[in-house]
Amino acid sequence: MVKKNEHYRELLANKQTELLDSNAKSKDDRAPVELDQSKVGRLSRMDAMQVQAMSSAVEQRRKFELKRIDAALSRLNEGEYGYCVQCGDNIELERLELDPATPKCLTCAKASEH
Ligand SMILES: [Zn+2]
Numbered sequence: 001m002v003k004k005n006e007h008y009r010e011l012l013a014n015k016q017t018e019l020l021d022s023n024a025k026s027k028d029d030r031a032p033v034e035l036d037q038s039k040v041g042r043l044s045r046m047d048a049m050q051v052q053a054m055s056s057a058v059e060q061r062r063k064f065e066l067k068r069i070d071a072a073l074s075r076l077n078e079g080e081y082g083y084c085v086q087c088g089d090n091i092e093l094e095r096l097e098l099d100p101a102t103p104k105c106l107t108c109a110k111a112s113e114h
Helices: 002-025 045-077 093-098 106-113
Strands: none
Touching: 002 045
């Protein structure tokens, strides 16, 4: 399992870097909507607000995702990684491969959807 853990640690670290990178890139979009029309340029104020709303939704998701990755990394450090946080069973490997930050097995994830 040690080798596997390193594999997932790498996947998680890559994802983390990716998220932090795109966070830095989209910072401009999240700047407060400029009230001065002349400074808005080609975008109307409405457009600018829409862009801002959209990018803060993306930002929310990104934060959520980073939190999950953080949690997964600390589970790795504690040797808890790969076990469902809810029932303690092994999380399906295909699941981890698809989403290395997933905290739950398929059964528990499905159960909490409803
Ligand atoms: Zn479970």
